Amino acid sequence: MAFTRATGKHRGPSRTARKTRNLAGIATLAASGVVASVASPALAATDEAHGQDTGLQQAVVLGDELASRVEAQADAQQAAAELAALEAKAEAVAKQQAEEAKRHAEEARKKAEEEREAKERAAREAERKRLNTFVAPIAGSYVSTGYKASSGLWSSGSHTGVDFHAASGTSVQAVGTGTVVEAGWGGAYGNNVVIKMNDGTYTQYGHLSSIGVSVGQQVTPGQQIGLSGATGNVTGPHLHFEARTTAEYGSDLDPVSYLRSHGVDI
Structure with a gap:
């Protein structure tokens, strides 16, 4: 019976997958007693596996280091963003407080001005009344x-x-x-x-x-x-x-x- 593969791009097995299959095959041969007849090839395969294993470990280590660096960079960027947000919030609060203080100061100035004007009007009115007031020429006389x-x-x-x-x-x-x-x-x-x-x-x-x-x-x-x-x-x-x-x-x-x-x- 013939097998067909769906059309499209297919990737070959990774190195790790190939390594796993190789090791599995060696284990099977050893169990069946064939290892002895193919000792030299097996030894060669084992040496090759060790070489491949060393490269994989290096790749894994480099990948971990790169991931750590990327994560550290992301953490730094997040911290910077949070700091910038806090600074923006603090600046907005400070601006609002300054505006409120300015508004209160303006209200206090207007109130003081109104009170001063009211006192001046009252003083002028009192003076006007005093000047328009008449008295007897001799106090308490008749x-x-x-x-x-x-x-x-x-x-x-x-x-x-x-x-x-x-x-x-x-x-x-x-x-x-x-x-x-x-x-x-x-x-x-x-x-x-x-x-x-x-x-x-x-x-x-x-x-x-x-x-x-x-x-x-x-x-x-x-x-x-x-x-x-x-x-x-x-x-x-x-x-x-x-x-x-x-x-x-x-x-x-x-x-x-x-x-x-x-x-x-x-």
């Missing part, structure tokens, strides 16, 4: 002679202002924010100060024992402008206070109504 009171003591026949009770030397203060337009002797008013207020009205303070401001000076509510006294046409120490539409005599307003309209409890 009106001893009212507006338009009749008497021969006044050339007009009536009182053009009000008198505040005050002992000589009592502090006299500006009732609001304004500019001094007169500071000196005022005839029947004695030593007097006239202030143009920020709202365009005028206030006058008469019979002062001393004056503490000068013309052109800016004054604020509650600022001392002089001391009460008894200079000019008076019967005793007190403060004569007037509210006017102009700086001149005869443009007087009701001083009590004027102060009350600006929030002064009097």
Whole structure:
């Protein structure tokens, strides 16, 4: 019966396979008693086998060394890749932390700026309110002679202002924010100060024992402008206070109504 082989490329048996078959054949011959008749050829075959065995061992050793080197190289490459991954991760974390720190710093800066601006606005508002605030010309005093009171003591026949009770030397203060337009002797008013207020009205303070401001000076509510006294046409120490539409005599307003309209409890 004929045997056929499938078409295609076939490789011959390896050296190891050939060596194995040779050794198996020698073993079979020895068992059948044929070894003696073919001693010389067998010895030759044995020597050849030893030679082949030595080459195979060398090949195996070289293969093992090459495999070890390849494995070591692969391990080194893997370690380098893992290190690079760790470094990249650490760099990403550091970048994220830096960005977060920058964001927090920016938020803190904006918050501080907002707080500063809020404080400045509050301070400006407080100053605005203070400058727009009015006070009594003498703290804790009261009106001893009212507006338009009749008497021969006044050339007009009536009182053009009000008198505040005050002992000589009592502090006299500006009732609001304004500019001094007169500071000196005022005839029947004695030593007097006239202030143009920020709202365009005028206030006058008469019979002062001393004056503490000068013309052109800016004054604020509650600022001392002089001391009460008894200079000019008076019967005793007190403060004569007037509210006017102009700086001149005869443009007087009701001083009590004027102060009350600006929030002064009097």
